[in-house]
Amino acid sequence: xxxxxxxxxxxxxxxxxxxxxxxxxxxxxxxxxxxxxxxxxxxxxxxxxxxxxxxxxxxxxxxxxxxxxxxxxxxxxxxxxxxxxxxxxxxxxxxxxxxxxxxxxxxxxxxxxxxxxxxxxxxxxxxxxxxxxxxxxxxxxxxxxxxxxxxxxxxxxxxxxxxxxxxxxxxxxxxxxxxxxxxxxxxxxxxxxxxxxxxxxxxxxxxxxxxxxxxxxxxxxxxxxxxxxxxxxxxxxxxxxxxxxxxxxxxxxxxxxxxxxxxxxxxxxxxxxxxxxxxxxxxxxxxxxxxxxxxxxxxxxxxxxxxxxxxxxxxxxxxxxxxxxxxxxxxxxxxxxxxxxxxxxxxxxxxxxxxxxxxxxxxxxxxxxxxxxxxxxxxxxxxxxxxxxxxxxxxxxxxxxxxxxxxxxxxxxxxxxxxxxxxxxxxxxxxxxxxxxxxxxxxxxxxxxxxxxxxxxxxxxxxxxxxxxxxxxxxxxxxxxxxxxxxxxxxxxxxxxxxxxxxxxxxxxxxxxxxxxxxxxxxxxxxxxxxxxxxxxxxxxxxxxxxxxxxxxxxxxxxxxxxxxxxxxxxxxxxxxxxxxxxxx
RNA sequence: CGGGUAGUAGCGCAGGGGCUAGCGCACUUGGUUCGGGACCAAGGGGUCGGAGGUUCAAAUCCUCUCUGCCCGACCA
Numbered sequence: 001x002x003x004x005x006x007x008x009x010x011x012x013x014x015x016x017x018x019x020x021x022x023x024x025x026x027x028x029x030x031x032x033x034x035x036x037x038x039x040x041x042x043x044x045x046x047x048x049x050x051x052x053x054x055x056x057x058x059x060x061x062x063x064x065x066x067x068x069x070x071x072x073x074x075x076x077x078x079x080x081x082x083x084x085x086x087x088x089x090x091x092x093x094x095x096x097x098x099x100x101x102x103x104x105x106x107x108x109x110x111x112x113x114x115x116x117x118x119x120x121x122x123x124x125x126x127x128x129x130x131x132x133x134x135x136x137x138x139x140x141x142x143x144x145x146x147x148x149x150x151x152x153x154x155x156x157x158x159x160x161x162x163x164x165x166x167x168x169x170x171x172x173x174x175x176x177x178x179x180x181x182x183x184x185x186x187x188x189x190x191x192x193x194x195x196x197x198x199x200x201x202x203x204x205x206x207x208x209x210x211x212x213x214x215x216x217x218x219x220x221x222x223x224x225x226x227x228x229x230x231x232x233x234x235x236x237x238x239x240x241x242x243x244x245x246x247x248x249x250x251x252x253x254x255x256x257x258x259x260x261x262x263x264x265x266x267x268x269x270x271x272x273x274x275x276x277x278x279x280x281x282x283x284x285x286x287x288x289x290x291x292x293x294x295x296x297x298x299x300x301x302x303x304x305x306x307x308x309x310x311x312x313x314x315x316x317x318x319x320x321x322x323x324x325x326x327x328x329x330x331x332x333x334x335x336x337x338x339x340x341x342x343x344x345x346x347x348x349x350x351x352x353x354x355x356x357x358x359x360x361x362x363x364x365x366x367x368x369x370x371x372x373x374x375x376x377x378x379x380x381x382x383x384x385x386x387x388x389x390x391x392x393x394x395x396x397x398x399x400x401x402x403x404x405x406x407x408x409x410x411x412x413x414x415x416x417x418x419x420x421x422x423x424x425x426x427x428x429x430x431x432x433x434x435x436x437x438x439x440x441x442x443x444x445x446x447x448x449x450x451x452x453x454x455x456x457x458x459x460x461x462x463x464x465x466x467x468x469x470x471x472x473x474x475x476x477x478x479x480x481x482x483x484x485x486x487x488x489x490x491x492x493x494x495x496x497x498x499x500x501x502x503x504x505x506x507x508x509x510x511x512x513x514x515x516x517x518x519x520x521x522x523x524x525x526x527x528x529x530x531x532x533x534x535x536x537x538x539x540x541x542x543x544x545x546x547x548x549x550x551x552x553x554x555x556x557x558x559x560x561x562x563x564x565x566x567x568x569x570x571x572x573x574x575x576x577x578x579x580x581x582x583x584x585x
Numbered sequence: 586c587g588g589g590u591a592g593u594a595g596c597g598c599a600g601g602g603g604c605u606a607g608c609g610c611a612c613u614u615g616g617u618u619c620g621g622g623a624c625c626a627a628g629g630g631g632u633c634g635g636a637g638g639u640u641c642a643a644a645u646c647c648u649c650u651c652u653g654c655c656c657g658a659c660c661a
Contacts, residue, residue, distance in 0.1 A: 012610060012622070013597045017654045028596095037653065092660070109661070143586075143659050151660080197661090209661080218660085323658080416661055448661065484620060515621040522621090533620055543620095 001044075001477070002495075003508045003520075008033075008043040010520050020216050022459030023148030025468045029523045031455075031476075038145025038153035040452070045524065048476035049458075050156065050451055054135055056187045056473065057158050057449065064176040066131040066160055071113045073137055077103030079112040083427040087293075088320050094141050106139040111424045111446055114161040119430035122163055122442060128432055129169050133160030135451060147216060149456035150412060156452055162445040165432070170419055170443045174206070177417045177447045178584040181210055184449065185414065186580040189471035190458055192414060194582075195221050196231040206419040208584075210449075211411035212457040221411045222393045226404035233408070234311035236393035237400040242359035243273065248376040255373045259338035261304040264373060268364060275304030276363040276377065278340045280330050283319030283350070297329050297349040298322070299342050301379075302391050303356040303363070309392035316352050316388035339372060341365035342383040351385030358387045412457055415449040468525030469547045472571040477506040479564055480526035482517045484533040491532050494542070494560060501561040503568065522547070527571055528564060 008030030015034075018024035026032045031046030042050055058068065077095065080086035085093075086105070094106045107113060114132065122130060135158045142153050149155075162173040178194065185192040190212055197209040209232055211221055222236035223229065231237070258264040265272045279300040284293055298317050300308045314322050330337050333347040342351045343365060357363060362376040379385070395408040425431065425441040434440050455474070462469045472478060479498060483491035488509065495507045506526055508517050514533075521529050531543040541554045544567065555563045 009595090009611085011596060015596065016591080016598095019655085034653090090659090140660080144657090146655080157661095207661090321659090413661075418661080446661095450661090482620095486619085513619065513621085513623060515623075518621045520622085531620075535620070 001506050003506060004510045006030075006044065006506075008045060010523055018148065020147055020150075020460060021463050022216075022456055022461075022468075023150075025463055025523065025525075026148060026456070026459050029468055029520075029525065031459075031468075032149065034148075038142060038151070040149060040152060040154075042452075045476045046455065049470065049474050050455055052474045052476070053188055053451055053454055054156075054158075057135065057184055057451070060180045060184045060187070061133050061158070061160060064131070064173075064180050066133045068134065069132050070134045070136055071107070071110050071117070073107055073139070075105050075107045075113055077105050079116045079428065080105055083112055083115075083424055085112070090321070092141050092143075094139060108138055108140045109157075109446070109448070110134070110136075110159055111161070111420065111444070112428070115424045115428045115430045115444070118161075118163055118442065119425075119428060122430065122432050125165055125432050125434050128163055128165045128442065129173060130163040131160060131173060133158060133447075135159075147456075149452045150216065151218070152452065155450055158447075158449040158451060160447045162447075164443045164445075165434070165440070166443055167421075170421070170445050174417060174419055174445050175584045177445070178208065179582060181415050181417065181447075181449065182580040182582045185210065185212075185454070186578055187575065188454060188458060188474050189575055189578075190414070190454065190461060192580075193221070193223075193230060193411075194584075195223075195411075196235060197416060205421060208417050209413050210415035212414050212461070213409050213411045214457070214460055215410050216460060217410040217412040219411050219413055221409050222406050223409065224399035224402060224404060224406050227399060227402040229399050229401045229406075231393075233393055234309065235315075236406075237389060238391075238393040238406060239398035239400050239403055240306075240356045240359075240391070241273070242356065243361065244359060245361045247378045247381060248362050250377060250382060251375040252367055253373055253375055254371060255339075256371050258371075258373065264364065265304065268373070268375075270364060272304035273360075274363055276301050276341065276357045276365045277304050278335070278342070278366065279308045280325035280335075280337070280340070281310070281313065281322045282325045282329060283314070283317050284321040284323075285319055293320075297325055297333055297347075299333075299335070299340075299345070299349055299351045299385070300354070300390055301342065301351065301357050301365075301385065302354040303360060306354065306356055306391040307394070308354075308390055312388070312392075313352060313390045316386065316390055317350055334368060336366065336368045336370055339366040339370055340368055341374065341377065342385060343374060343377060344368050345383075351383065352390055353379055353385040353387050354390045355387055356391060412453065413450075414454050414457055415447075417447045418445060420444040420446055462525070466519070466522030466525075468523065469527070470525055471575055472527045472568055473575050475525065475527050476504075477526045478504045478528065478568050479506070480521045480524065480529045481505050481507045482521055482529055482531050483507070483509055484514050484517070484531065485537065490537065494530070494532065494557075497561050498564065501565060503561065503564055528567060530560065530564070 011028040014024040030043050032040050093108050138157045139154050145151050164170045192210045194208045197207045220233040222233050258267045261272050281298045282295050283298045300313050333349045334345045358379045365377040367374045396405050399406050422441040430442050431439040498505045527547050529545045540557050543554045545552045
């Protein structure tokens with residue numbers, strides 16, 4: 001491609017709002033342009049880079065036997081009503097009516113669509129297993145897009161869907177994806193880890209998220225440097241201490257100005273570990289059949305030294321959504337914020353007690369009377385509720401596996417894999433006939449990678465003061481040919497020769513000064529730069545600079561295509577040597 | 586949806602009741618320069634986010650509204 005004819009141009013200054021390096025360079029180098037909040041165009045450079053990523057994805061998906069297909073972005077709402085997600089998903093899914101007043105949705109994922117198709121295609125055990133994938137546009141009306149391509153509303157996603165007879169089949173294809181995803185990310189050059197995750201709106205049991213560890217990430221990963229335990233904080237477990245002892249008589253005590261655990265613990269001179277605190281949320285429960293919504297107060301009880309993890313609480317309560325409770329909602333159930341406990345509470349609420357509280361005795365808890373707390377309260381004797389792990393894992397807490405201190409790190413979720421089971425096949429009656437003539441629901445899995453987000457992470461990982469320096473496997477071009485000579489004949493000839501040799505060349509044939517061309521080359525970050533200047537040309541040589549290392553070598557003009565090919569191969573091999581082949585334990 | 590902040594040329598910004606709305610970069614033309622964001626000269630480009638209001642006079646003051654960004658809620 002001749003830069004003199006390239007659609008995009010580079011920007012000297014970062015547009016306002018580009019506050020991470022990767023995002024800034026993607027904008028300045030002309031890979032992407034923003035059109036609205038969370039809505040971006042891929043300019044030719046960005047498009048080429050994502051096509052490289054997609055090619056890697058294709059080859060790895062084909063390697064595990066997946067077939068590529070494409071499903072519509074617009075779905076009739078009916079299939080979403082069948083699974084209930086038409087009702088359980090809130091504004092994040094955009095809905096509209098077509099000209100005949102039929103309910104339609106913009107599909108934010110394709111479990112419903114693919115299951116709808118599969119129930120027509122898969123009728124016998126002989127037609128299982130099956131595995132399909134697509135790379136297609138999703139629209140998710142995220143309430144808060146941010147950080148360029150990291151969190152957007154419209155994006156391209158690789159999504160694949162597996163269909164199996166049984167759990168064993170699902171387990172195999174899930175493992176295939178587990179391995180393939182590591183290969184995909186590592187072939188792109190992106191370091192990643194897999195963590196156990198919350199399955200969220202997808203339903204199903206087992207899921208893993210792939211994380212690119214970076215301070216720009218929004219997820220918190222809890223991991224154990226000692227034994228390798230990793231999980232998203234939303235579900236991360238940790239080893240809790242319990243304090244069982246003989247139950248003592250409950251005792252009411254005046255505790256003025258002790259609305260917080262710290263104040264209370266100080267006033268009474270007790271360890272926060274000997275207190276129980278209440279967190280009030282309101283859960284929204286949705287009837288999958290008719291979409292009717294019901295709100296219910298949830299009282300979460302954790303020990304004073306711990307925090308409630310809302311995802312865990314939401315899962316334990318089987319709530320569709322949680323929000324903090326209003327004061328009236330709390331008092332309506334007979335509890336007094338600041339001095340609350342489930343003891344003596346009345347009315348319709350759900351009480352969920354962390355096992356840290358359930359397995360400890362004689363804790364201080366609210367008396368439901370302003371200014372008073374109760375000493376020696378005990379779960380089971382004084383109040384009841386469902387026991388679950390609802391506490392949030394923090395940096396320094398003990399590893400649930402080996403007991404060593406856990407660490408926390410920020411990460412960007414770049415992919416995830418879910419064992420769906422029969423959640424969708426049962427709801428949509430996607431069954432097959434087994435050897436005995438019995439109709440059995442198909443066992444499904446779904447798997448996704450955000451393609452644009454992957455590019456954004458690569459831009460974060462690979463940059464320096466000058467701009468981007470993407471790995472050769474994903475860079476939009478392999479070579480940047482910078483001509484500094486006035487006579488275009490030699491440069492044109494080299495450009496044509498390189499193209500003929502099958503090399504992807506970005507040819508800077510513009511009438512710009514050397515400084516501008518070099519600065520743009522650094523910004524765009526093509527792995528290799530050929531410099532054509534009078535100086536070396538006199539000796540029949542050209543210079544080749546490696547963007548990553550800054551290392552420069554010169555080659556004879558007639559060898560250039562071969563040398564470049566060899567260097568591209570070296571860089572590609574370097575990436576291939578870092579391919580991660582990891583099996584799910 | 587709450588809190589904050591900002592919308593003035595393609596990008597980055599200044600100007601805060603008054604006369605022709607500026608600056609840097611980018612762009613056009615001519616000339617010089619020519620291996621790390623050159624120089625000189627002459628130019629082009631603006632519904633000052635939008636609507637309404639106050640005023641002799643509004644980019645500037647007031648009201649409403651739209652949009653972006655950041656924090657939170659939220660989120661596969």
